[in-house]
Amino acid sequence: MPNIRDVAQLAGVAPITVSRVINGAESVTDDTRRRVQYAIDQLHYVPNTLARSLRSHQTNTIALIVSDITNPFWTTVARGVEDTAAENDFRTILCNTDEDPAKETIYLNLLVERRVDGVIIAPATRDKKRLALLKQLHVPCVLIDRRVEGFKADLVYGDSRTGARWLIDHLIELGHQRIALINGPTTISSAQDRADGYRESLEAHGLVMEANLVFQGAFKQESGYQLVKQALACAPRPTALLAANNFIALGALQALSEAGQRVPEDMALVCIDDVPYLSVIDPFLTVAVQPAYEMGESAAQLLIERLTTHCDDETREVVLAPQLIIRRSCGQCQHNAGQSA
Amino acid sequence: MPNIRDVAQLAGVAPITVSRVINGAESVTDDTRRRVQYAIDQLHYVPNTLARSLRSHQTNTIALIVSDITNPFWTTVARGVEDTAAENDFRTILCNTDEDPAKETIYLNLLVERRVDGVIIAPATRDKKRLALLKQLHVPCVLIDRRVEGFKADLVYGDSRTGARWLIDHLIELGHQRIALINGPTTISSAQDRADGYRESLEAHGLVMEANLVFQGAFKQESGYQLVKQALACAPRPTALLAANNFIALGALQALSEAGQRVPEDMALVCIDDVPYLSVIDPFLTVAVQPAYEMGESAAQLLIERLTTHCDDETREVVLAPQLIIRRSCGQCQHNAGQSA
DNA sequence: TTGTACGCGTTATCAT
DNA sequence: ATGATAACGCGTACAA
Secondary structure (H helix, E strand, O other): OOOHHHHHHHHOOOHHHHHHHHOOOOOOOHHHHHHHHHHHHHHOOOOOHHHHHHHHOOOOEEEEEEOOOOOHHHHHHHHHHHHHHHHOOOEEEEEEOOOOHHHHHHHHHHHHHOOOOEEEEOOOOOOOOOOHHHHHOOOOEEEEOOOOOOOOOEEEEEOHHHHHHHHHHHHHHOOOOOEEEEEOOOOOHHHHHHHHHHHHHHHHOOOOOOHHHEEEOOOOHHHHHHHHHHHHHOOOOOOEEEEOOHHHHHHHHHHHHHOOOOOOOOOEEEEEOOOOOHHHOOOOOEEEEOOHHHHHHHHHHHHHHHHHHOOOOOOOEEEEOOEEEEEOOOOOEEEEOOOOO | OOOHHHHHHHHOOOHHHHHHHHOOOOOOOHHHHHHHHHHHHHHOOOOOHHHHHHHHOOOOEEEEEEOOOOOHHHHHHHHHHHHHHHHOOOEEEEEEOOOOHHHHHHHHHHHHHOOOOEEEEOOOOOOOOOOHHHHHOOOOEEEEOOOOOOOOOEEEEEOHHHHHHHHHHHHHHOOOOOEEEEEOOOOOHHHHHHHHHHHHHHHHOOOOOOHHHEEEOOOOHHHHHHHHHHHHOOOOOOOEEEEOOHHHHHHHHHHHHHOOOOOOOOOEEEEEOOOOOHHHOOOOOEEEEOOHHHHHHHHHHHHHHHHHHOOOOOOOEEEEOOEEEEEOOOOOEEEEOOOOO
16 A cells, blocks of 8 residues: 655655645645645555554544443434534544443453543443543543543433433323332433432322332343333232333333233333334334433533643533423324423 | 553563563563563553554454444444454444445545555445545455445345345235335345345236336335335325335335324235334234344455455355245244245 | 564654 | 654564
8 A cells, every 4th residue: 555655756755745735734836736646646545544643642533432332322322422523523433332341341441552532431330440541541531321420521411310200290190100110220320310200200299119119120121021021010010110211111012012011001101212213103102302412412522622622621511401202192292392290 | 641662661671572561472581571561550551553553554443334324234234243353353443324425435535544454335326436446455345235346346245136026925925916116226236136026026926017116215214205105196006015125114104104004904014124123012014134143244254354364366255045024913923034935 | 581773654843 | 845854652573
């Protein structure tokens, strides 16, 4: 593959002149520029980013580490990050940990090896040990979707506590009294927030949180499936379910379908985040949607600002409001930006 | 950020010794190794991949360029590629063109700038001009899902012609005579294959392909939606639809739902590739699934073989068989690896 | 077993 | 406006 010296030789100039042409420097005669450009075209020369980055100490690359790439919530976040990064001439490396701390460690090392300029991460656990590497090497970092206590970094997350509260408010207004929570791992702040919102709404309506109606597992379909099977065995049986995320809701639908329970006639179901593609068929699910794309945008914005200004001032925190979408079986759709209460 | 010389200095050795320790060379005393490792830990030293690649002319990175990252088909392909690459100690860069040739050009340049070792690509069009850059610079390339006539490269694709044939066979056996094809852009080989299979099956059953029952647009939900609305206006109306991919099927479901047409009572619907998440609710769609994961695996395997053997022998072609999944509204599922006829 | 010298491709700095 | 030189961080070739 041709290098800058090959081009320089063919154009009869010094390598630095080629560099100037590539980078659009002013101080080059139109004539030399033409000759250099001709040589570039002739040789199909493409500059080597590796060498460039080695010199400049900048890769123009950021990383996004998510916990589940199969979840449309995260792919939407990724789009927000990538679009914002691209607008600022940054490339994005997308990594998927599958909620596995070991994978997270591997990726963090890999990314530092590649000298990414910064990292946006949804940490697999609230343990800050793994993130320490970034701090030690002064790699700027933005936490997304999940807080990590004691780790100083910019932070972007959705207010899912409020989202959960709205959903439970909605169910209670519809007359439900026994509402089960099918949650993710409460070691993760977002799951904790949703449990908090669930409890707060119940209490605000003079109801008590019953321990045997609160289930926790993973943010996965299989977990939702298993937990809802358990929930259905409760006596008395709950009349409504809050799924803590979209995949849990899918598992719930699966379990309910197997048990011959119709939604919402036999069992009400609401969840945080929209359930992919489902509304095409039967748009009945009331959900509190987190602004995934905006979360990605916001995180990338914070990171890139830090990268370009190089100022190490106070960390910033962005909390984005959810959107309640109330859907009924009749097919009507009612979108609601404000609180439903 | 510390470099190899900082570590060497702290350990009281030469940089090359540190290099040897990092790369697990035998010829290092246990004592020096310990001292070096201590220095590495002390400084939180992480080797610089950029410099390493600059020296070795190898980035251990391949690229996968897909046409629609929102489609589960492609994310599954990506998993196959990434897993296989990772097993062979290669990293994968994932790029999404959204079927836009301009984006494709940009990505190809970007990837060459980064000196990826090889590229797996689903070309946005059958024009081989954009791919020429790879050839000129001797960057190994594997085509996936789509053929490009006159472009010599390894090739992996699913036999969707057979898939389409099976699906139409199935519909005809159920008694359907007027079957519409809702296709993608026939400039793409996979769409062409599906049209061929459609026609072949009709002819094999003594039916003729009616031009006004063949619709073509994009491999997107919106396109499927619009085309099915047109198809419903046909007189006499078709009794069955073949959607050329899963997103087109989603658009079809949307259009049918709006028109008050139930599937399959009022209109039969089959498609190539499975429709994401839908079977959780109502597993009624008969589909011909392409082995997406295996396609990714296979493509990565071909590419990495070429990278490691450095031999420029003949190009290879891998055609993978689809799997017919016949589902009925009653909830029964019948999986069928062989031909349904 | 360990070290020295040099080169990978590019750009910053300082000259001309 | 253009060029010479050195440096980024690492690994190969060869020497000690």
